[in-house]
Amino acid sequence: MSIKRTVLTAGIFFMAFLFSAQAISTVFFTPRWPLFGAPSMQDNALLDVSGVFIGARRFAADLAFIQLLQYYGSEETEHEEGEADSLAAGVSLSFYPHLLTYARRSVGLDPYFHDVYLFAAGALAFNLNRAEEALSLLAEGKKADPTFWRYQLYAGAIAFRKSFQMDKVIELLEEAIQYPDCPPLLENILGNLHKKKGNYARAAQIFRHILETSRDQGYLDAARRQLETLRSMGYTA
Amino acid sequence: MGDSHPAILLNSLTKVYRRSHLGRVRTTLGVEQLSLTVEKGEVFGLLGLNGSGKTTTIKLILGLLFPTEGTVDVWGLRMPHPAAKTKMGYLPEMPYFYRYLSAREVLRFYGNVSGLPSETMGPRIESVLKTVRMTDHAHRPMREYSKGMLQRIGLAQAMLHDPEILIFDEPVTGLDPLGLKEMRELIQSLNAQGKTVFFSSHSISEVEKVCHRVGILVKGRLQRVISQSEWSQTAGGLEGLFVDVVTSAGPMEVR
């Protein structure tokens, strides 16, 4: 290699490094990016690290969320049985003990995966009666992304649910379901709450909306059954 | 590039091949202290046995190999020099082409790389195809060509940009008698146009028919340069002189 070309190449490399150093100061990335030390990674470490290795954190988080859905959808309980009954009775259920761990794994890969926080917090608080876990998860979400104010909205709903202020819970959930990222789990809960309170027309509207927009077969079936029940009572959406 | 410069000037040219394998370096001598001048308008033949350094010499002239010592000048320009390459056309011993391209496509590609103007490209391609008698087959992909046809296209691409020096590596190897005659006539025709032709061969009969001078390589060393007048006046002809030179050359030291 001629000296001239060596110097030119070295110069180009050096310029690239200077530019990259500048880019480092301007590129936005969360301090939670580093993989090491996250306690929820161990069981699926290879899969998650592979995702990082090929620059696919978002997709790795998607896969982790799918595994969360599969875990939550596994045969520990039916959706309907866990919901309104636990709300009314204040019974603490120990189903799906690792739900929080699964959620943390997904958001550990992508701390801006809002839907995971919302879904898992909703399930923990409203289905499984584990409000503290739900609130801690939402707090982590808020720390990662303070701009996503719906964490506060859900936290508020959960807080009211803890003190059995159901009207307040309904009020906050009504606001939450206006947004497209609201998981059908919460819509389903709201529908059931309205049904419990005797607001059958509103309940029917909500279950009709789930039927029209949800992609989750479990919630579609649940909504269909609820609508049949309400129809038999003379209420339609 | 002035007319005062010889077409090709080799000055104390040495090429040592080095191959390293598992930490050990093996050296093979290609050519040693090769000094040679090829004048403008000359037909110069490089004779030698297999492995004598003919192809090495040609590759050093063309810039495909770099000298270990010594220099190569073409028209006064130190090789490798892009301007010198515009004046050279090369036919390798075995021309390799892109098999899925037709002859016309290949020639057009080489013409573009050689910097031929677009307006003259088409007529020039047809002209060289006509010269090598490949006009009727030029539309077919190269993978369908016989060895002789590939050789013709090799000649065509060498002449395409109308170079002043033509360098052929073993151009007569494997040719039938008709092919030999055509190649001979082509070399003579090119020379009649004022072109310098430099080619290597181990076919003495063909070399003595067309060359003005002949250099004899033995084991990488240029043992002797003989002019046409000299071998035509010698009893054994060029063959006799060649055999004398080869048999009297001493063993080479391998470094």
Add this chain to the structure above:
Amino acid sequence: MMKSLLSIARYTFVQQFRNRLYLVVLFFGALLMGVSLLFGALAAEQEVRVIFDLGLLLTELFGIVAVLFGAVTLVLEEMESKTIYLLLTRPLPRGFYIVGRYLGLVVSVVISLLLMGVIHVTLLGIKGWSFDPHYLAALPFIYLKVCVVGALAVFFSLFSSSAVASVVFTLFFSLLGHFGSELTFLARKSESVLSVLLVKTIIVIMPNFQFLNYRDVWHIPGSPPLSLWVWGGAYAVLYAAACLSLSIALFSRKEF
């Protein structure tokens, strides 16, 4: 001179498609359809997000595979088949040859990526996705990443003269290149001066693909800033230029 370079690029472009590069696109399309149906069924409300992420990921992976295998055979194949002789004996600077071959390769791969993008967007549209301009921003960064990998592969093919070795080296560099922030984290945590120096050297030499991973960071609030476009793009171009410069230096001293 420019005509020679463009001729080389054009011929390389044609060669890639004769080598059936388009089959990569078809395979991509089929794979994306199949896997999307599977994940869609599993992902419920996140179906569109999963298809979005998976499609961009597969586009990038297929692009990298296509450019990697194209690059390692680019020069090596021509050297082995000896078709290079009749090019190098022409007034074509060796650097132009390398740049021309590289340009032809990346243009052919980028066109394949565009076709993959069309397939991906069509599938997303069928699944109810509303067009997000971030998609248009993610694609150029994928192309830049592919260009950097291509330049690395050309360099390693000339450095090692072995197709297998160059594939391995390039993949190794590419994988480490995604680990930039983790390596930075390691460097901060490490107490040994030697480890810190080693890690920092690796960070400098490896291509830092974090700067080009737009598809993984576009959803972060407040990002990416416009400067990411500028610095990330400049970084990729300079890195590829450095690799090509080294490749030209290596090729200039190659004998045939």
